[in-house]
Amino acid sequence: MTxxxxxxxxxxxxxxxxGSLDSLLRSTGYDVVPFASTRxxxxxxxxxxxxxxxxxxxxxxxxGLDFQERxxxxxxxxxxxxxxxxxxxPMTVRxxxxxxxxxxxxxxxxxxxxxxxxxxxxxxxxxxxxxxxAGVLRQRYESLTPRERxxxxxxxxxxxxxxxxxxxxxxxxTVKIHRGNVMRKxxxxxxxxxxxxxxxxxxxxxxxxxxxxxx
Amino acid sequence: MTxxxxxxxxxxxxxxxxGSLDSLLRSTGYDVVPFASTRxxxxxxxxxxxxxxxxxxxxxxxxGLDFQERxxxxxxxxxxxxxxxxxxxPMTVRxxxxxxxxxxxxxxxxxxxxxxxxxxxxxxxxxxxxxxxAGVLRQRYESLTPRERxxxxxxxxxxxxxxxxxxxxxxxxTVKIHRGNVMRKxxxxxxxxxxxxxxxxxxxxxxxxxxxxxx
DNA sequence: ACCGGACCCAAACCAAAGTTTCGATAAACC
DNA sequence: GGTTTATCGAAACTTTGGTTTGGGTCCGGT
Numbered sequence: 207m208t209x210x211x212x213x214x215x216x217x218x219x220x221x222x223x224x225g226s227l228d229s230l231l232r233s234t235g236y237d238v239v240p241f242a243s244t245r246x247x248x249x250x251x252x253x254x255x256x257x258x259x260x261x262x263x264x265x266x267x268x269x270g271l272d273f274q275e276r277x278x279x280x281x282x283x284x285x286x287x288x289x290x291x292x293x294x295x296p297m298t299v300r301x302x303x304x305x306x307x308x309x310x311x312x313x314x315x316x317x318x319x320x321x322x323x324x325x326x327x328x329x330x331x332x333x334x335x336x337x338x339x340a341g342v343l344r345q346r347y348e349s350l351t352p353r354e355r356x357x358x359x360x361x362x363x364x365x366x367x368x369x370x371x372x373x374x375x376x377x378x379x380t381v382k383i384h385r386g387n388v389m390r391k392x393x394x395x396x397x398x399x400x401x402x403x404x405x406x407x408x409x410x411x412x413x414x415x416x417x418x419x420x421x
Numbered sequence: 422m423t424x425x426x427x428x429x430x431x432x433x434x435x436x437x438x439x440g441s442l443d444s445l446l447r448s449t450g451y452d453v454v455p456f457a458s459t460r461x462x463x464x465x466x467x468x469x470x471x472x473x474x475x476x477x478x479x480x481x482x483x484x485g486l487d488f489q490e491r492x493x494x495x496x497x498x499x500x501x502x503x504x505x506x507x508x509x510x511p512m513t514v515r516x517x518x519x520x521x522x523x524x525x526x527x528x529x530x531x532x533x534x535x536x537x538x539x540x541x542x543x544x545x546x547x548x549x550x551x552x553x554x555a556g557v558l559r560q561r562y563e564s565l566t567p568r569e570r571x572x573x574x575x576x577x578x579x580x581x582x583x584x585x586x587x588x589x590x591x592x593x594x595t596v597k598i599h600r601g602n603v604m605r606k607x608x609x610x611x612x613x614x615x616x617x618x619x620x621x622x623x624x625x626x627x628x629x630x631x632x633x634x635x636x
Numbered sequence: 637a638c639c640g641g642a643c644c645c646a647a648a649c650c651a652a653a654g655t656t657t658c659g660a661t662a663a664a665c666c
Numbered sequence: 667g668g669t670t671t672a673t674c675g676a677a678a679c680t681t682t683g684g685t686t687t688g689g690g691t692c693c694g695g696t
Contacts, residue, residue: 295513295526302517311510351672364611366652380674382654389654396579397653401616566642581682595644597684604684612683 212327213253215284216240217270218262223312227260230316231323244273252284256334258307258326260319263290263297271297274304283333285326289314343403346392354391355409357384361397362404427542428468430499431455432485433477438527442475445531446538459488467499471549473522473541475534478505478512486512489519498548500541504529558618561607569606570624572599576612577619
């Protein structure tokens with residue numbers, strides 16, 4: 207149930223290794239896509255389902271560790287299972303610090319790989335769930351006009367309409383209108399809802415959270 | 422500034438190693454307390470300031486890795502820097518997965534240890550800051566009466582006073598009084614404040630978040 | 637028996653939030 | 667030129683939120 211329709215990408219320049227990993231994971235029910243290089247992998251594009259990357263460290267063109275860090279820099283957040291035939295402790299530490307789910311020295315037992323991959327998939331599954339929620343919220347937030355966003359930032363900070371009005375040099379009635387639009391567009395059922403949405407979106411007025419009450 | 426008054430605990434059964442680590446860290450400005458065994462360490466008690474633990478893996482009585490996991494189980498959250506003379510990759514993975522800040526194979530360069538320790542102290546410093554805030558909130562929350570807590574749970578969920586009243590079989594005016602007490606006791610300046618406090622305290626009415634509107 | 641605290645409620649307010657209806661200007665777009 | 671959209675505001679409400687004042691019961695501790 208956890209395994210069905212989950213995708214595993216493999217990057218290893220050893221064709222034999224690719225083949226055996228492919229058959230192992232495929233027989234377990236995963237959707238497997240093997241590559242011989244990081245370039246091929248990047249050219250392929252990622253599927254929109256729970257995935258993970260089984261990455262060999264020693265590659266011809268680019269070190270697997272370097273590639274892992276590059277993925278992080280480029281905000282490609284796929285769980286990585288590292289493997290290597292000639293690893294040492296500093297490499298392991300580096301890989302784990304960079305967020306690898308596991309680090310398997312070759313040769314490894316099949317169960318070790320399956321366990322690591324299962325955990326990686328589970329990690330990606332929950333990340334996707336969380337990101338999905340945030341994505342909907344971001345989309346709604348983007349539908350707000352600049353003024354509405356400004357009002358939202360001040361409202362979720364706890365300011366009253368009149369304080370927002372004073373800070374933005376508006377009449378209170380205008381603030382109420384913007385505020386109403388925010389509630390409607392964000393589909394918030396209550397102020398408590400809106401505050402929690404703002405927490406997820408990391409929205410807050412910087413001039414207020416840093417100080418107490420500047421004005 | 423980061424180093425002053427930070428405490429480093431060392432557990433290593435090799436007296437020579439303890440001595441050299443002690444002098445290295447002490448000369449850097451840390452407050453160092455060395456131990457030869459995990460028992461000694463546990464008997465000593467932890468200081469209430471930014472701290473970390475430099476832990477050798479190969480000990481007579483108890484493995485450092487086991488001890489690290491025991492600390493986690495017993496909820497003793499101190500950042501751990503692991504070191505070992507005879508480490509392998511599986512041990513490294515296990516230590517890093519258990520949350521070690523770093524894993525240093527002996528012999529290591531002084532700068533490596535200092536860098537790992539500095540990062541561990543910084544980790545503990547921010548954890549203490551976050552925990553401190555949560556602690557204050559928990560204390561305030563405990564000062565609430567059962568009814569007040571109940572009202573708070575429903576209010577931060579987004580319910581209006583009259584809805585809270587209906588759900589608790591109270592008059593709206595009573596809800597308002599409880600709600601006012603909650604705001605005062607929790608020292609919340611606004612509803613938005615209270616919602617954020619509830620998020621930190623992980624408070625919410627279970628009968629509401631699970632279903633829509635049971636009644 | 638007395639006191640304090642938790643709990644409950646009503647009347648009478650006042651302040652804040654929210655809505656609708658009526659405008660109005662200015663910029664962007666076709 | 668006409669349309670849309672964002673922006674701003676007034677008047678006239680209704681609904682919530684919040685406080686104060688003044689009651690009341692019940693229970694546990696002294």
